[in-house]
Amino acid sequence: MERDRLSDVSLLCVSLIWGINIVAVKYLLTSLSPVNVILVRFITGSVLLFLLLLFLEDVKVPLRDIWRLTVLGAMGITLYQFLFTYALKYTSAVNVGILINMSPIYGGFLSALLGYERFARKRIVAIIVGFLGVFILMTRGDWRIVLTGDILGNSLALLASLAWGLYTILSKPLLDKHSPLKVTAYSMLAGSILLGAFVPWFFDPAELARLSGTGWLVIVFSIIFSIVVAFFLWYRAVARIGLTRTMIYQYCVPATAAAASYFVSGERLDIYQLIGGIIIFVSVYLARR
Numbered sequence: 150m151e152r153d154r155l156s157d158v159s160l161l162c163v164s165l166i167w168g169i170n171i172v173a174v175k176y177l178l179t180s181l182s183p184v185n186v187i188l189v190r191f192i193t194g195s196v197l198l199f200l201l202l203l204f205l206e207d208v209k210v211p212l213r214d215i216w217r218l219t220v221l222g223a224m225g226i227t228l229y230q231f232l233f234t235y236a237l238k239y240t241s242a243v244n245v246g247i248l249i250n251m252s253p254i255y256g257g258f259l260s261a262l263l264g265y266e267r268f269a270r271k272r273i274v275a276i277i278v279g280f281l282g283v284f285i286l287m288t289r290g291d292w293r294i295v296l297t298g299d300i301l302g303n304s305l306a307l308l309a310s311l312a313w314g315l316y317t318i319l320s321k322p323l324l325d326k327h328s329p330l331k332v333t334a335y336s337m338l339a340g341s342i343l344l345g346a347f348v349p350w351f352f353d354p355a356e357l358a359r360l361s362g363t364g365w366l367v368i369v370f371s372i373i374f375s376i377v378v379a380f381f382l383w384y385r386a387v388a389r390i391g392l393t394r395t396m397i398y399q400y401c402v403p404a405t406a407a408a409a410s411y412f413v414s415g416e417r418l419d420i421y422q423l424i425g426g427i428i429i430f431v432s433v434y435l436a437r438r
Contacts, residue, residue, distance in 0.1 A: 156390045157437055159382045160398040168405025170375035172413050173367045180364055183234040184351040188344055189368060191226055194376030195341035198334040201377070206331060217323055218335040225316025226340020232309035240302025246287045246403055248306035250280060253396040255314035260392040265321050272393045272436055279400035279432030286403050286425025317396055320387055329384035337380065397436040400429045 177186050202208055210218065236245050257276050260266045323332050360368075386395045404426040410416040 153390055153437070156386045156395075160386050160395060161401065163379045163382050163386075164398050164401035165405045166374045166379045167402045168407075169409045169413075170371055170379075171402070171406040172409045173371050173375075176367055177364060177371070180360055181356050182351070182353065183237070184347065185353055185356055187230045187234060188348060188352055189357070190371050190376060191230065191337070191344055192341045194372045194380075195334070195337040197372065197377050198330075198337050198381070202330055202334040206328060208331075210327065210331065210335060214323060214326070215335075217319070218332065219339040221316060221319050221323065221332070221336040222339030222341070223343055224312050224319065226337060227343040229309055229312040229316060230344070232305050232312060236302050236305035236309055238302070240306060244303055245306045245309075247284055248303060249310045249313070250283045250400060250403065251307065252310040252314035252317075253393070253399055254280060255311055256317055256396040257393045259314065259318050260321070263318065265318065266391055266393055269393075272397075275397055275432045275436035276393070278435060279397055279429055282425045282428030282430075282432060283400050283403055284425070285428065286407065286422050288421070289419055290421040314396070317383075317387060318392060320384060321392060324384060324388040329388050330381055333381045333384045337376070394436050397433055400432060404429050 174186060181189075199208075233245070233249065236248075253276050257272060320332055320336070383395065386398075404422075407416075407418060407422050407426065411418045
């Protein structure tokens with residue numbers, strides 16, 4: 150029980166970090182291209198994670214698991230990040246926020262179909278309630294907003310949510326054999342190596358040279374907390390409390406992002422965001438009962 154409670158607390162921390170990171174990335178995008186932000190954050194983060202693994206654990210992994218870790222990194226780092234970034238380019242942030250958060254729905258059903266977890270009625274209810282909370286929070290009561298946006302952008306956002314769901318699900322058999330740190334470090338390294346293939350075409354060092362001191366501090370926060378710390382805690386939670394219960398905490402990210410925008414950027418909070426946030430945290434409570 151104590152172990153479960155610690156996992157719940159760590160996932161709330163992950164939600165808070167990723168929510169703040171959305172505000173941080175929005176700030177970085179005023180000075181850097183989306184692809185530059187992805188490349189700098191994930192390539193640097195993967196190096197730090199692997200150095201941490203070298204100091205703390207044995208780095209050896211059987212060859213038969215290397216390809217699985219590579220697929221994991223390709224799915225959750227390379228593919229997800231590009232789908233998410235270009236979805237934002239072609240459709241509204243509201244639509245992306247709603248569609249991305251369909252991944253707990255995919256995750257809940259796929260994990261049961263693959264035999265990793267059994268169907269639990271309370272978890273299904275929690276998933277549906279949580280998604281309703283995200284929908285209310287993101288649309289702010291204007292349901293028609295989901296009908297706007299480009300079909301391509303909406304399709305990319307749906308594919309991104311599927312990629313994230315598969316990323317979490319495919320980690321389960323690996324986490325049964327390896328530590329969360331090892332799975333995180335290897336998958337991040339594999340995904341970042343694949344991202345590195347885009348460096349010659351997209352990386353612009355001149356942008357980084359012009360970045361302010363505040364911008365560099367934001368990058369450091371994003372790398373250390375949203376990548377190194379948060380991804381490790383995410384995988385550790387999957388190993389300890391299961392796929393569905395972990396993924397439901399993803400619903401908390403839009404709520405913490407809205408709160409962070411209020412405190413950091415002075416953006417207004419309205420009643421729909423408050424109601425949506427309350428519903429999201431009710432869904433988390435239902436999932437952990």
